[in-house]
Amino acid sequence: MSGEIPEISGDVIAISDPGERDRQSHLKGDRIVIAFGNLVAWAFPILMLAIVSQVILRKAGFNQAWLDDAQWWIYGFAMVTGFAYAITTNSHVRVDIFHANYSPARKARIECFGLGWLLLPFLIMMTDVLFHYAWSSVLAREGSDSPNGLHGLYILKASLPLLFGxxxxxxxxxxxxxxxxxxxxxxxxxxxxxxxxxxxxxxxxIYYVLWWGVRLTNAGIKPKRISKEPIFEWTTWMGAAVVLTLILLGWLMARRKGAEE
Incomplete structure (x- = not known):
């Protein structure tokens, strides 16, 4: 026995840590998500400790409502964070019986369609919905249903749109x-x-810019009436026009640059 510690290869690290797999291809956004996910992962030992403590205390006749709330808080925050981490590391559950045998280009097209055309709209919609959900909770200073529970539930709910972001x-x-x-x-x-x-x-x-524009320029209007103004019927078309204009301008500039070269 030489007493030397064997060197661990990068392949072994990649197997044990999904965040290190294909690290050379990661972008800055990937590293931010992975770093935050690795930090939040330390919440799971705390969650285990909270569960074991509550079981012991409950058996001893000293039930602690705040520990029940803490378990849900930790689990909810960590799991939603894990959603983003799984997207980055491709460690979510997927059935790819056919996908595994496709060429790299075909895989890339499928992934782009699934991520950009299916998943991303859902995430943006949920972020928008959860923002209002969280804001209502913050305004109400929502707390636990139990008198002895954790009474800052609005803090947890306020984190949801951020985690979906x-x-x-x-x-x-x-x-x-x-x-x-x-x-x-x-x-x-x-x-x-x-x-x-x-x-x-x-x-x-565009919707929120117009909403606040109407709100600030018409002091007497009720907030619930703002979205019923005729201009809000055109926000979808406005959004499409902006995006399609950017695409067209970008394509024309790329084509012109290619012709010059």
Missing amino acids: LAILATVSILMRHLVQLAPVRLWTLLVAMLPGAIFAAERT
């Missing part, structure tokens, strides 16, 4: 990694790859 970052980053196998990653090619999500994001942005 993290999932959006994860989706866009991995989408760019797949897109580079098909075409140069430019703003217009990225917008095409995530067209439904881009249009929805543009529509929501």
Whole structure:
């Protein structure tokens, strides 16, 4: 026995740590998601300790409602964070009986469609919905149903749109990694790859800009009446026009640059 510690290869690390797999291809957004996920992963030992403590205390006749709440808080926060982490590391459950045998280019096209046209619109929609959900909870200072529970439930709910924003970052980053196998990653090619999500994001942005514009310029109008103004019937078309204009301009600029070269 020489007493020397054998060197651990990068392949072994990649197997044991999904965040290190294909690290050389990771973008900055990927590393942010992985770093945050690794940090939040330490919540699971705390969750285990909370569960064991509550079981022991309950058996001893000293039930602690705040420990029950803490378990749900920790589990909820960690699992939603894990959603973004799984997107980045491709460690979510998937059935790829056919996908595994496809060529890299075909895989990239399928991934771009699934991520940009299916997943991303859902994440943007959920972020928008959860923002209102969280804001209502914050205004009400929502707490636990139990008098002895944790009474800052609104803090947990306020984190939900932020964590879904993290999932959006994860989706866009991995989408760019797949897109580079098909075409140069430019703003217009990225917008095409995530067209439904881009249009929805543009529509929501225009909607809120108009909403606050009407709110600030018409002091007497009730908030519930603002969205019924005629201009809000056109926000979807406005969002589509903005995105399609950016795509067209980007394509024309790329074509002109290619002709000059």
